[in-house]
Amino acid sequence: MSDLREIYQEVIFDHYRAPRNCRALAGASHKAEGYNPLCGDKVVVYLQIDDGVIRDASFEGVGCAISTAAASLMTEALKGKRVGDVQILFESFHDMVTGAPGVPQALGKLEVLAGVREFPSRVKCATLAWHTVLAALKDQREPVSTE
């Protein structure tokens, strides 16, 4: 049970039960849809970008505890970030959840998702919202898929 608690941490339950920034963003400058064909979960991510800075971020949708908490935590982490820094943040996050070797980046609150690395089949749940943000930044119109 102990290592299950590593993936299902209290913070994750908290963000699953009461997701932050879970709403449509009126006047969003960027928006994209993401889809995980494995489980059928969908997410829409909204960004309000001004002067190269993410002023606001929100999401709607998604399903399991991991993908919902990951989206919620991500929107919190993105607020105030420069657009140019998102890719690097995503890469560090991706390295963390896939357990890639190397010096781990300090990811703050996002680190509660580190336990996902023990559950390879769940990496797509943790990264769905992130892939969707990258698509939003590229102004991609087609829904992105985790496949």
Place this chain on the structure above:
Amino acid sequence: MKMEHDVLHDRVSAVEVKRWRDDFPALREKVHGRRLVYLDNGATTQKPQAVIDAETEYYSHYNANVHRAVHALSERATEAYEAARRKVQRFLNAAESEEIVFVRGTTEAINLVAQSHARPRLEPGDEIVISAMEHHSNIVPWQMVCAQTAAVLKVVPINDAGELELEAYERLVGPRTRLVAITHVSNALGSIVPVAHIIKVAHEREVPVLLDGAQAVSHLPVDVRALDCDFYAFSGHKIFGPTGIGVLYGKRRLLEAMPPYQGGGDMIRSVTFEETQYNEIPYKFEAGTPNIAGVVGLGAALDYVQGIGLDAIAAHEGDLLNHATQEVTAVPGLRIIGTAKEKASILSFTLEGVHPHDIGTILDHQGVAIRAGHHCAMPVMQRYGISGTARASFALYNTRGNVDALVAGLHKVRELFPR
């Protein structure tokens, strides 16, 4: 109902089930430090030693191409390959072994019928009838052929229990219907479809019927002649055989009228650049070097199943399903999806406030393997307004102890995700 199953259960003793379990080496695996409890048989079944040995024997002692050479090994391989065809014939009680076509699996069997039987016959406005509880592999091939011919797909609805609405079916089979393609057992709900009635109604209107038997053959006896069905498809890997091998049964008259599915070696009688004469059935549909080891393994799997007997298997699994259905009701917030009166070996459910994937991960941690998601039946999920279910599916080697491990795991899930 319960009485009857208990009486039947007495015939399959725990000792006997233990003996069956011992035939399956993969069941001795440990996952996350625990003995595997394998309840994902709807996705694929484990293989008995007899099947593994049959493949090894082929590769070790008589590996050669079939139907092509005069040397001894090729003759042995050809003999084993054709002997397996006769085993399938007996297993389905087909009239002739030529009515058994080896394919990659259920998916390929259905695509073959869609492209070789349906496509040449379909006129714009003609109709194909399927049901609301089909696997994607019994939906998409028909959508494709409808797009190619401007034919129309008609879908028989299901009720809340997951039973086919038979009155609607009888109304849907009309003068433009060219084929009925329906599952024998639903992979997402476990419902057993009253296929004899389905076929009777279709035949009254001279419409042929294809049955998707992927989830049926390992759980209940199938007699294609008693059913009088026109096409029957199943996959080897879901009945303890190898992956990559499956069967299309078709009535001789229908198979003979169909053009080949693929062109190549073995499916021809003679080839010149001006004209090619096709081989007889079933070879006309078996272009190229087939999955010989798979066919041999499938033959061994069917021998294994018939050695135990599908009546004994059905009785044992009926007991497991009853036991599971009763026990899971004690898990708060659990809802069974698929409560048809006639069910086989599949328990699909949702747990309030918990996504099926989270259920799957937590159960996996207890060593219990189930499937979570839409089970390649997205329209079924839409019908129930859910994104997916968790699904436990039983096979002959599962025990009441396995069911209890599942239920204990579900209580753990509830503990982690309190309501």
